Amino acid sequence: MRPFFLLSCPVRSKINGLRGFAWLALSALVCVLLARAELVQLQAAFETDARISHRLLSQRAVQHEAVLATLALLQPAALPGEPEPAAQRLSSVYPQILSVQRRAPTNPWPSASLQVAEQASGQTRAAVLANPDFTLDRGRYQLVLAAQPASYALLIDVHHTVPWSEWPMPVQTSPVRVTLEIAKGAAFVVQPGRLGDTGWRYEFRKHLASVSQPFELVAVRQVGWGELPWSVMALWTLGVAGMMAAWSAWQNQRNARRRAEELLRVGQVARLNTLGELAAGMAHELNQPLTAILANTHAAKRLLADDPMDLPTVQQAMAQAVAQARRAADVLGRLRRTVERPQAAPISETVDLEQAVSNALDLLQPECKRLAVTTALLVARPAWVIAERVALEQIVHNLITNALQALQQVPEGARQLTLHIEHGDGVGVLRVVDTGPGITPDTLPHLFEPFFSTRDGGLGLGLSLCETLATGMGGQLRANAQTERGAEFVLTLPLASHP
Numbered sequence: 001m002r003p004f005f006l007l008s009c010p011v012r013s014k015i016n017g018l019r020g021f022a023w024l025a026l027s028a029l030v031c032v033l034l035a036r037a038e039l040v041q042l043q044a045a046f047e048t049d050a051r052i053s054h055r056l057l058s059q060r061a062v063q064h065e066a067v068l069a070t071l072a073l074l075q076p077a078a079l080p081g082e083p084e085p086a087a088q089r090l091s092s093v094y095p096q097i098l099s100v101q102r103r104a105p106t107n108p109w110p111s112a113s114l115q116v117a118e119q120a121s122g123q124t125r126a127a128v129l130a131n132p133d134f135t136l137d138r139g140r141y142q143l144v145l146a147a148q149p150a151s152y153a154l155l156i157d158v159h160h161t162v163p164w165s166e167w168p169m170p171v172q173t174s175p176v177r178v179t180l181e182i183a184k185g186a187a188f189v190v191q192p193g194r195l196g197d198t199g200w201r202y203e204f205r206k207h208l209a210s211v212s213q214p215f216e217l218v219a220v221r222q223v224g225w226g227e228l229p230w231s232v233m234a235l236w237t238l239g240v241a242g243m244m245a246a247w248s249a250w251q252n253q254r255n256a257r258r259r260a261e262e263l264l265r266v267g268q269v270a271r272l273n274t275l276g277e278l279a280a281g282m283a284h285e286l287n288q289p290l291t292a293i294l295a296n297t298h299a300a301k302r303l304l305a306d307d308p309m310d311l312p313t314v315q316q317a318m319a320q321a322v323a324q325a326r327r328a329a330d331v332l333g334r335l336r337r338t339v340e341r342p343q344a345a346p347i348s349e350t351v352d353l354e355q356a357v358s359n360a361l362d363l364l365q366p367e368c369k370r371l372a373v374t375t376a377l378l379v380a381r382p383a384w385v386i387a388e389r390v391a392l393e394q395i396v397h398n399l400i401t402n403a404l405q406a407l408q409q410v411p412e413g414a415r416q417l418t419l420h421i422e423h424g425d426g427v428g429v430l431r432v433v434d435t436g437p438g439i440t441p442d443t444l445p446h447l448f449e450p451f452f453s454t455r456d457g458g459l460g461l462g463l464s465l466c467e468t469l470a471t472g473m474g475g476q477l478r479a480n481a482q483t484e485r486g487a488e489f490v491l492t493l494p495l496a497s498h499p
Contacts (some may be wrong), residue, residue, distance in 0.1 A: 023244045032234040038229050042221070043202050046176060050204035050219035052168040053190075055180055057217060060096065060161045061210035067094065067125050068154060071102075072147030096160035098140070109153075116225070117144035118151050127212035132185040134158075158188045175222065180215045199224040218261050256369040262363050266397050297321040306318070307357055313485060348473065350394055350496040353383040353428050354421055360396040361419075364404070370406060372412040379421045383428030385493035391469040392493070395477070398462045399432045399489050406436030406487065423495050427475070430491040439481040 067090065090097045101114075109115045117130035121144055130153070132141040137160030145151060158180060169176055169191065171227035178194030206217040300318040304311070354377070361368075363376060368375050385392075400417070407415040420431040439447070450464045463477075470477040482488055 019057065019244060019248055023240060025239045026244075027203060027237040030236050033187075034236065035228050035232050037199050038227075039200055039223060042223055042227070046202050046219070046221040047204060049168040049176060050178075050206075050217070053219065054204075054206050054208070054217045056163050056166055057180070057215075058209035059162065060163065061215070062214045063094075063210045064097075064154060064156060065127050065210060065212055067097065068145040068152055070142060071100070071152045072145050075147070075150055096157050098155040098157050101142075101155070103151045103153075104151050114142065114144055114153055117142070117153075118146045122146035123153075129213055130310050132182055134180075134182070134188045139180075139188040141213075148446055158190075162190055177220045179218045181218055182215055192219065195220060195222045196224045199227075259363055259366070262359070266394060267361065293321045348386050348388055351387045351389050353385050353392075353493070354379050356389070357396055357419055357421065357430065360393060360400055363397065364400055367404060368417070371406060371408060371415060373407055373415040373417055375417045375419070377419045377421070381422050381424075383421055383423040383430075383477075385428040385498040386496050387473045387475070388469075388495050391473060395466045395469055396430070396432075396489060398466050401493070402462065403432060403434040403436065403487075407434055409437050410435065427492040428495050428496050432489045432491075433482070433484040433486060439479060439487045441481070443483060444479060448477070 072263055074183050103109055103114075103118070111131070113130050115126040121128040125146075127143050128144045130142040130144050133139075140155065141158070142153050142155050148499075151306065164171070169178075171191050174191060175194045176191060176194055177189075178191040179187040179189050181187040200223040202223070203222040205216060207214065207216050213317040220499065248471045297318055298475050300314050304314055357377060361377065400419075407417065414435055416435045418431075418433045420429075420433070448463050448467045463479075467477045470491060470493070473493060475491065477489065477491050480490065
C-alpha cells in the first residue's frame with residue numbers, strides 16, 4: 001500500500017521552502033566563492049609584501065659584508081688625533097653602522113667573543129656574526145672579518161638597517177607582523193602588525209641571502225572575519241533574493257494563467273455539457289406537446305370534410321397548431337446547434353486517475369485555500385482507467401466543487417476533503433469524502449435526477465451530468481451518506497490492462 005498525501009497549504013509551504021533553500025544554497029555558495037577570492041587576493045598581497053621585505057633586508061645584509069670586505073682590502077689608517085676616522089665616515093653614509101672597530105696585530109679585542117669570531121672568520125675567510133643582542137628590542141649585533149694586517153668589526157643597528165623609504169607596508173597600521181629571528185630563538189620585531197585569535201593565518205619564512213648574518217625573516221598575517229567582503233556578499237545575497245522573487249513571481253503568474261485557462265476550458269466544457277443535458281431534458285419535455293399539436297392538426301384537417309363544418313374555426317385552430325409546432329421545432333433546432341460538437345463521439349484513452357484528480361485539485365487550490373479546506377489525496381494503489389480525459393476531469397471537478405459548496409456550511413476547523421484512489425475487480429475507484437452536513441435519507445434517491453437541487457439557485461444538472469458522463473464511459477457514479485458526518489461519492493471506471 002503506497003500512501004500519497006497532497007495537502008493544499010502544506011504543498012504551497014513545501015514549494016516556498018524549496019525556493020528558500022535554493023536561495024540560501026545559491027547565496028551561500030557565491031558568498032563562499034567571494035570570500036575565497038578575497039582571501040586568495042589578501043594572501044597574494046601578503047606574500048608579495050613579504051618577498052619585497054626579504055629582498056630589501058637581504059640587500060642590506062650583503063651590503064654589510066661588502067663594507068667589511070672593503071675595509072679589509074683598503075686597510076685605512078688612523079690619522080693623528082682621529083682614532084677611528086673610518087667609523088665616522090661610514091656612520092654618515094650608513095646609519096645602521098653604529099661603529100667600526102679595528103684590531104691591529106699587536107692589540108687584543110675588547111671582548112673574548114670578538115676574538116672567537118675573528119678566529120672563526122679566519123678559518124672560513126668570511127664575516128662572522130658576534131654578540132647578537134635582541135633583548136628589549138635593542139636589535140644590535142656585530143659582524144667580524146679577519147684580515148691582515150688588521151681585522152675589522154661592525155656594530156650594526158637592526159632598526160636602521162630597514163630601508164623604511166622603500167618598505168612595502170605602512171609600519172604602524174599594517175596587519176602584517178614582521179620579525180627577524182636567529183637560531184637561538186631571539187627575535188627583533190621589525191613591524192608589530194595585528195594578530196588575532198580567529199580567522200585565517202598566513203606565514204612566510206625565509207633566511208636572508210647572507211651566510212654571515214643567519215637571520216630568518218618571519219612574516220605573519222592574520223585575516224579576521226571582519227576583513228571579508230561582507231558588503232559585497234550582502235549585495236549579492238539581496239540580488240539573488242530579488243532574482244528569486246522575480247522568478248517566483250513569474251512562475252506564479254504563469255501558473256495562475258495556466259490555471260485560469262484550464263478553469264476556462266473546464267467551464268466551457270461544463271457549460272456545453274449542461275446545455276446538452278438541458279437540451280435533452282427540454283426535448284423530452286417538448287416531445288409530447290409536439291405530438292399532441294400534430295395530432296390536433298390532423299384532426300382539424302379531417303373536420304374539413306364534415307358537413308356542416310365551421311370552416312373559420314377549423315382554419316384558425318389549424319393555423320395556431322402549425323405555428324406552435326414550427327416554434328417548438330425552431331427552439332429545438334437552435335439548442336441543438338448551440339451544443340453540437342465538431343466530433344461525432346468522445347475518444348476513450350488510458351488515463352491516470354491520480355493525475356486527473358491532481359489536476360482538478362490544482363485548479364481548485366485557490367478556492368480550497370480561500371475556504372480553509374484541508375484536502376488530502378490518498379493513493380492506495382495507482383489506477384489507470386479507460387475514459388475520455390475531458391469528461392473524467394469534468395466529473396472530478398464537479399464532485400470537488402459540490403464538496404466545497406457543502407463544506408461552507410460547517411465551521412472552518414471541520415472542513416476536510418479526502419480523495420481515495422484504489423482499484424480492484426477490474427475497475428478503478430475514486431472516493432470523494434467530505435465532512436459537510438451530509439445527505440438526508442429522503443434526498444439520496446433523487447440526487448442524480450435532472451433539475452433536482454438542494455442548493456438555492458442550483459440548476460440541478462451537475463450530478464445528473466456527471467452520472468451521464470460516467471455511464472457513457474462504461475462506469476458508474478453513486479452516493480453514500482456517511483454514518484457520522486458528511487457525504488461520499490464513488491466513481492468507478494473500467495481499469496486499463498496496462499498504463
